[in-house]
Amino acid sequence: MLIFCCSFSPLLWAxxxxxxxQRVKVECPRAQALLVKKSLIExxxxxxxxxxxYLxxxxxxxxxxxxSDLVYIYKIAKEQSSGTVMGR
Amino acid sequence: MLWRFVFVFFFILGAIDPSWAIEPEKSLEERLTDLELQSLSHRIQTNLEMNVLGGYFQNEHHRNQDATVRNVHFKNNIRLKFKGDLNPSFRTYVSFQVNYLFNDDLQTSENITDERTTSVFGSRPYLRTGYFDWNLLGDNLIFSAGRLPTVYGPPEHLRMGRDRQGTYPSMGYNVPLDGLALTYCLVPLLHNWGAHFTGRTVYMPGSIANRQDPHEAAPLSERDPRSFSDGHEGFTQMFEYEVARPTSYFDRFLAIWQLSYLRLGAFKERKGVSKGVNYSVYLDGGTLARMYNTAFHLELHRIFKTRFDFYGSYMHSWTKPSGTMMTSYPDFTGLPDEEYGQFISDGDTQGNRYLLGTRFHFKKSHLGLEYWASSRYPIPNDLYSDDLVALGQFFGKIGHIYYNYEFFKNQMRLKLGYFYIHEEKDFSDGFVNNSRQRIQSVYTGISFEI
Structure with a gap:
């Protein structure tokens, strides 16, 4: 039986x-996007x-x-965009 | 006069080659716009992985004979991956892979086939994945279709020291499969705590037909052209619970439970020559076997903030063969066809396989230990690995120790390892037979991603 979740999550996979x-902004809304991007590059x-x-x-x-939170967010983002697990 | 000559010279040069003229510097906004245009026009991302291994093998009682064979092999695995985002809700993933032994076809060419159960195809690439993910309801319901990422699943990534590479636990299925899947989150509130509880339902259809004319079914044999294969059909139900955010108990937790059913249709008649005699092997019914298996996989990373990881997998399977494999000798028209046997073994069989493993982390490396065991007649479906040998394909007991060292900021790994296989049974030509091979290997390898 499929369970349809009621909320439409704003965190669409991208x-x-x-x-x-997106995930860093959820945890820290005031972080500037440019700073987050430069941290991601590092x-x-x-x-x-x-x-x-920048980190x-x-x-x-x-x-x-x-x-460790940032490393976790980075690894999750990397896995979810890798295509190695279907439906992520 | 000289300075006039120099002035005229550069004036003329500037007229001929405008690049010598000083151009106004682009504004920051223009430069950012150029970058944005570049990223929009390059919507396919590529990624390359390579894994080169070399090892010394010793095989006692080679093919159940009193002979010990020793050799050295090198293997190359190359994976080229593509990812395309049509938009945030629709993504496609394609990967090609090559697994081959160095120079194995230098003198004698191996028959390269499309057999999905053969993981080392030679230097011809095969399609490892080719599917799309379509978010139907945000990230709560995702539809996937195509060649799904069903190989190199957990715990292969732990052994190789890299990110997870496949969806299914490798003991559940570790063979490239095509199918349709729905992935759905079961408790979205868990996301707030860095946890995911996901369900996944997969349907795997397959047909055996003339590829050029799929409207034509494949007859079971030339002797019986009016009987046809039933084709394949499979279902898998998975539940996956993952906590990826570090806690005081572990840094990462993953548990997967999977239940699968697969009906394998009859194979196309196979012909060959043995000792100068033509023969053919075919199935006397439309279905080869029905197989059921349940698999469970568990991982805990950095248990209680120690340097230890623990992982384990367990699989139990049931096989119900349907048709009987037959052998006929076309050159001897009066000779009746012989019963060759049923898939895996005559009659219904079941079996299990399990793996226990642990890793200990140093600063830039880790040491791992694994123990595998199987009993009775488990389905031989753990067939793919980037290692020199896919340890999951063996029936018996295996001990494995490995060491991975990461350098170049974790983008390259050096591996050393040793394994010992006490083989009790062997699966070949559709049957499980007794075996007394004892195989051991010392190996090393380098892997990297770009």
């Missing part, structure tokens, strides 16, 4: 960039310890987010 920005380049400049700025801007 590319990795959009997914990452994560794509392999920084998973948040040592790079540090983003963490300072968003006290509710930790480095």
């Amino acid at each position: 590319g990795q960039l959009d997914l990452f920005i 994560m794509i380049k392999g920084d998973e310890t948040c040592q790079e400049r 540090q700025l983003l963490l300072a801007e968003c006290q509710s987010l930790s480095c």
Whole structure:
């Protein structure tokens, strides 16, 4: 039996960039989009310890987010845009 | 006079080649607009993965004979992936893969077939995935269709030190399958806590026909051209619960339960020559077998904030063969056809297979241990792997130790490993037979993604 969920989620699946920005904005609404994008670039380049400049700025801007939170959001966005699991 | 000459020279040069003239710098908005136009015109993203392995093998009682075979093999796996977003609600994914052993066809060409159960096709690429996801109700109901990502599923990604590469637990099914799927979130409120509870229903139809003329069915044999194969049909129901946000108990949790049914239709008649005698093998009915299996997979990462991961998979299967495989000898018209046997074994069979594994994390690497075991007659459906050998295809007991070291900011991995296979049964030509092969291998490999 299919269970139809009642809410229409605003988080439509999109590319990795959009997914990452949307999820960070949910956690930290005041984060500037340009700062989030530059932080994503640093994560794509392999920084998973948040040592790079813009990641540090983003963490300072968003006290509710930790480095492990950002890594989690990044990995989820990457997996969900990879096509390795159907329906994600 | 000289400076006049220089002035005239550059004046003339500027008239001939306008690029020498100084152009006004583009504004920031113009440059951003150029970038936006570029990204709109390049809507297909590509990704390349490569995995090269080499290993030393020793196989005692090779093919159940008192002979020990030793050799060295290198294997190359190359995966080219494409992703296209028509819009945020419609995405398509296509990937091609090549798995081959180095230079295995240098002298003698292997027969390259389309057999889906053969995971090493040689240097000819095959379609690994080719499907779309269509969000019908936001992210709460998604329709997928095509060649679905049913290979290289969990826990292959843990063994290889990378992100999850497939949907099904590999013990559930690890064969490329085409189908239609609905994925639906069951409790959307869990998203607020970084958790997902997802249901997935998959339908897998298949037909055996003349590819050029699909309106024509395939006869079972030349002797009986009016009997036809029933085709294939399968259903899978999956439930998946994942917590990807770190908690005090684990950094990540994944549990998958899957129930599958597959009716395999009769195969097309196969002809060959043995010791100079022509023969053909066919099925005396439209259905080869009906198979049921249930599989469960569990992963826990960094349990209680330690450096340990734990993972395990279990599969139980039931096989109900329908038709009987027959052998005929066309050169001997008076000779009756022989019963060759039924799929896996004569009569109904069942069996199980399980895997237990653990990983210990260092700063930039991890060490893993695995133990596999099977009993009775489990369906041989765990067939694909980027490893040198797909360990899931074996019946018996297997011990495996591996070490993955990540460098270049986790974009490349170096792997070392050893496995020992105590084979108790062997699946070939549609049957499970006893085996006493003892296979061990030391191997190494490099994998990377671009």
